[in-house]
Amino acid sequence: MARTAKNAYHVPHAATWPMTGSVGLTMLFAGFAWHLNGAALGSELMAAGMVVIIVMIVGWFGAVVAESEGGVYKRWEDKSFRLGMAWFIFSEVMFFAAFFGALFYARSLSVPWLLGEGSGASTHEFLWSDYTELWPTNGPGDLGESDFHMGWWPLPFINTVILLTSGLTVTWAHHAIKQNHRQQFIAGLSLTVGLGFLFVFLQGVEYAEAYHAGLKLSSGVYGSTFFMLTGFHGLHVTLGAIMLSVMLARALRGHFTKKRHFAFEAAAWYWHFVDVVWLGLFLFVYIL
Amino acid sequence: MNAHATTAHHHGPAPGLLRWVTTTNHKDIGTLYLWFSLLMFFIGGSMALVVRAELFQPGLQIVDPHFFNQMTTMHALVMIFGVVMPAFVGLANWMVPIMIGAPDMALPRMNNWSFWILPFAFTMLIGTLFMEGGGPSAGWTLYPPLSLQGGNSLPFVIFAIHMMGASSIMGAINIIATIMNLRAPGMTYMRMPLFVWTWFITAYLLIAVMPVLAGAVTMLLTDKFFATSFFSAAGGGDPVMFQHIFWFFGHPEVYILILPAFGLVSEVIPTFSRKPLFGYDSMVYATASIAFLSFIVWAHHMFTVGMPLAGELFFMFTTMLIAVPTGVKVFNWVSTMWRGAMTFETPMLFALGFVVMFTIGGFSGLMLAMTPIDFQYHDTYFVVAHFHYVLVPGALFGIISGVYYWLPKWTGRHYNETLGKWHFWLSTFFVNLLFFPMHFVGLAGMPRRIPDYAVQFADFNAIATIGAFGFGFAQILLPVIVVMSILGRKKAPARVWEGAHGLEWTLSSPPPYHSFSPQPVVRSRII
Numbered sequence: 001m002a003r004t005a006k007n008a009y010h011v012p013h014a015a016t017w018p019m020t021g022s023v024g025l026t027m028l029f030a031g032f033a034w035h036l037n038g039a040a041l042g043s044e045l046m047a048a049g050m051v052v053i054i055v056m057i058v059g060w061f062g063a064v065v066a067e068s069e070g071g072v073y074k075r076w077e078d079k080s081f082r083l084g085m086a087w088f089i090f091s092e093v094m095f096f097a098a099f100f101g102a103l104f105y106a107r108s109l110s111v112p113w114l115l116g117e118g119s120g121a122s123t124h125e126f127l128w129s130d131y132t133e134l135w136p137t138n139g140p141g142d143l144g145e146s147d148f149h150m151g152w153w154p155l156p157f158i159n160t161v162i163l164l165t166s167g168l169t170v171t172w173a174h175h176a177i178k179q180n181h182r183q184q185f186i187a188g189l190s191l192t193v194g195l196g197f198l199f200v201f202l203q204g205v206e207y208a209e210a211y212h213a214g215l216k217l218s219s220g221v222y223g224s225t226f227f228m229l230t231g232f233h234g235l236h237v238t239l240g241a242i243m244l245s246v247m248l249a250r251a252l253r254g255h256f257t258k259k260r261h262f263a264f265e266a267a268a269w270y271w272h273f274v275d276v277v278w279l280g281l282f283l284f285v286y287i288l
Numbered sequence: 289m290n291a292h293a294t295t296a297h298h299h300g301p302a303p304g305l306l307r308w309v310t311t312t313n314h315k316d317i318g319t320l321y322l323w324f325s326l327l328m329f330f331i332g333g334s335m336a337l338v339v340r341a342e343l344f345q346p347g348l349q350i351v352d353p354h355f356f357n358q359m360t361t362m363h364a365l366v367m368i369f370g371v372v373m374p375a376f377v378g379l380a381n382w383m384v385p386i387m388i389g390a391p392d393m394a395l396p397r398m399n400n401w402s403f404w405i406l407p408f409a410f411t412m413l414i415g416t417l418f419m420e421g422g423g424p425s426a427g428w429t430l431y432p433p434l435s436l437q438g439g440n441s442l443p444f445v446i447f448a449i450h451m452m453g454a455s456s457i458m459g460a461i462n463i464i465a466t467i468m469n470l471r472a473p474g475m476t477y478m479r480m481p482l483f484v485w486t487w488f489i490t491a492y493l494l495i496a497v498m499p500v501l502a503g504a505v506t507m508l509l510t511d512k513f514f515a516t517s518f519f520s521a522a523g524g525g526d527p528v529m530f531q532h533i534f535w536f537f538g539h540p541e542v543y544i545l546i547l548p549a550f551g552l553v554s555e556v557i558p559t560f561s562r563k564p565l566f567g568y569d570s571m572v573y574a575t576a577s578i579a580f581l582s583f584i585v586w587a588h589h590m591f592t593v594g595m596p597l598a599g600e601l602f603f604m605f606t607t608m609l610i611a612v613p614t615g616v617k618v619f620n621w622v623s624t625m626w627r628g629a630m631t632f633e634t635p636m637l638f639a640l641g642f643v644v645m646f647t648i649g650g651f652s653g654l655m656l657a658m659t660p661i662d663f664q665y666h667d668t669y670f671v672v673a674h675f676h677y678v679l680v681p682g683a684l685f686g687i688i689s690g691v692y693y694w695l696p697k698w699t700g701r702h703y704n705e706t707l708g709k710w711h712f713w714l715s716t717f718f719v720n721l722l723f724f725p726m727h728f729v730g731l732a733g734m735p736r737r738i739p740d741y742a743v744q745f746a747d748f749n750a751i752a753t754i755g756a757f758g759f760g761f762a763q764i765l766l767p768v769i770v771v772m773s774i775l776g777r778k779k780a781p782a783r784v785w786e787g788a789h790g791l792e793w794t795l796s797s798p799p800p801y802h803s804f805s806p807q808p809v810v811r812s813r814i815i
Contacts, residue, residue: 008805009391009470014302014310018401025454026408029447036513037440060397076469080394083465091457091495098503098533102518102525105533110526118596123521141522218515221524228510 010072017060024052061246068263069255078262085266089273092236096277099232103225103284107135111221114140138220146214150226152286155206159199160282163237166195167275170244170268180258182251189248189264192271196241203234229281236274243267300801309404312396313801314381319698320403321378322691326767328370328410333760335363340722340756342739343749356739357425358417364428365445368545369452370410372679375687376548377402377459380487383694384463386792386799387481389472389808394465402459409451416441427737429538430505432519432530436512443513446505453498460494463487472791474810478572481790482565483690485572486551489579493540493547496583501537504530528593535586543582546646546678547575549686550617553639555790556693557621560636561628562787564814567620574613574620581610591659592666600659607657611650618647633785634708638689641681641716649677652727667737670730676723680759681716688715688766695773696780700798703773707765714762722755789814 027049035042114131116124128140136149173188217227247264256264301307308320338359342350385392393399416423421439467488510516517523519530558565587595587603621643652674656662696702725748734745783793795803
């Protein structure tokens with residue numbers, strides 16, 4: 001497959017959005033850091049940075065969508081996008097791996113050691129000899145004074161059903177667009193978006209319940225791992241649902257054909273990724 | 289004919305400074321990375337000189353201990369994330385598309401962003417030095433609880449690390465997509481130059497571990513500001529947990545800092561030996577093996593911290609296993625030179641220096657790999673000697689070798705060979721003067737990261753400091769030689785070195801702004 005000037009790879013020029021993104025990112029992070037240090041105007045700078053980043057995302061993706069609809073991208077460019085998205089998702093998997101690693105380490109090593117197992121025997125004996133709680137635990141310091149355990153029933157189970165169903169509906173939408181059934185495509189996509197936001201809403205309800213019962217980020221290592229894992233997952237579900245909403249808006253405008261709809265597929269891949277992460281969470285955070 | 293594509297390919301650089309801000313051209317971005325890396329090299333180097341000046345004599349001489357700790361911490365962060373990694377990415381940007389016959393990088397806009405995050409991230413990082421409480425001072429590894437007890441710098445450092453991580457991940461994704469999608473017809477995987485191969489594998493390491501670092505520092509942030517207990521025993525967590533997560537990133541990171549240098553040396557040695565690389569296939573498999581092993585050796589950084597015996601043994605054996613593929617590589621480099629018609633231009637000198645001195649660092653690493661021996665060496669200057677041997681005459685010499693090798697290709701002008709040789713010999717003399725005595729003081733028990741020391745270590749420390757200043761000032765030759773080459777008159781031909789093979793030598797020196805349209809057709813490994 002020799003590539004000649006006829007089907008040259010598209011190299012865009014004069015990119016201004018990346019610099020906008022760098023400025024926004026710096027404002028966001030510097031503002032957040034100042035805010036954490038208790039300095040004035042930190043949160044304002046942070047909010048301004050967020051606005052710049054949103055403008056950048058809209059502008060950058062807008063330009064790419066316009067190029068895509070203008071027929072600039074052929075199969076060759078398409079493959080780059082596919083590789084980019086696939087490896088981006090892999091990097092996200094590794095981000096979650098760090099937090100799952102913390103959960104496994106706490107449950108199978110640090111807490112048993114604090115209980116006197118293995119090489120932690122003297123810590124138990126001399127510092128916290130009356131500590132007996134295995135899991136969930138707020139630690140030998142009884143932090144936050146709550147060891148409320150988030151059960152898997154009913155909300156997390158309902159959320160599992162919702163997310164798995166949304167995985168089915170997004171696949172239905174994918175099959176529909178491949179057969180050029182636009183009505184079904186839009187219906188499947190709408191259902192997925194709806195289920196996605198429903199999941200986020202129910203997760204919020206669950207958080208309110210947990211907070212009510214006294215479970216917080218500050219409730220020892222159980223609270224830390226519970227909120228950080230489900231929190232980052234919820235954030236990713238929200239992002240995925242926003243991506244799918246954009247795809248829905250594009251579908252309603254007549255974008256995508258039965259052959260060319262990678263943006264939708266990328267969002268669907270991302271959706272399956274948050275789905276799989278949730279299954280890990282459901283098993284390791286809620287059930288076991 | 290697609291009009292858009294055609295105009296795109298006859299498009300020159302934009303005029304003025306805006307060219308560098310908005311560029312999507314892999315050569316421009318490679319150049320930006322390389323200049324950035326050079327600037328950071330002198331900033332990070334100055335910090336090292338502050339450390340060495342303080343250590344010239346026992347007792348507190350020049351800086352207070354808190355500032356000394358900031359210097360050791362920042363020196364490491366700047367050298368790792370600001371010098372070696374950007375230099376490798378810069379070389380990859382310039383050379384990988386050319387070496388595989390690609391029109392550009394696969395995702396050119398993202399390529400721009402990967403670079404342009406860095407100046408902002410480093411402004412934020414280095415800016416912490418001027419804050420209340422100063423910059424980070426708990427070491428680049430940011431171990432809690434110490435790292436959580438500093439001044440205002442912590443969130444800035446953490447966010448700077450997040451930004452550098454985002455930049456690295458985007459850069460790595462781009463390199464993978466370029467190599468997988470944009471190779472010229474006939475450029476099969478097993479025909480790719482070794483530099484491309486080592487970067488391909490390095491890119492996977494980056495995508496796999498930079499997010500883990502992001503997770504680790506995020507947990508530091510929430511432990512400090514949002515009352516989580518990941519690293520607090522009172523809450524059921526464990527400070528040692530941070531070390532495990534950090535070094536799960538940290539050890540592959542060490543190979544991120546060396547694998548592309550392996551690739552560079554594997555390009556340079558065949559050229560100046562006028563022989564094809566010995567054992568190409570085994571080089572590829574050895575690189576992949578080293579990358580795989582890097583994920584299961586991390587706790588050798590933590591032998592003394594407390595671990596079940598089975599853990600100590602497992603990590604000791606896996607670590608020693610790394611010597612096997614690394615030995616294969618050194619064997620192959622030496623065998624490539626065996627009976628070759630060798631000449632010793634500057635790139636070759638730096639590559640040879642790499643092979644010899646990296647191997648010294650490899651051997652001291654093998655000593656450190658043994659758990660009972662590490663119990664004595666841990667946190668002494670022996671460790672400092674070890675990793676500086678693999679990073680300075682290792683990674684850095686690899687980078688400098690690559691820079692001299694391709695400099696005439698980039699500028700279209702020869703560099704001054706005499707000055708280049710001076711650069712090599714001065715660097716090599718002083719780098720050994722600097723780091724070799726550290727083995728001795730380390731074995732004798734001098735601890736690292738402390739601004740004062742017992743008097744019996746005084747002589748070797750004075751020698752090391754002389755070496756440090758000598759090495760530091762010798763490096764001024766590098767930008768001088770580069771600028772002289774840019775402004776020079778002596779034009780370089782397309783194939784700069786008579787023994788050089790590869791697609792980069794089929795293009796003019798300097799290559800056109802947009803190389804390879806249409807793509808070349810590759811028929812064998814040796815071009």
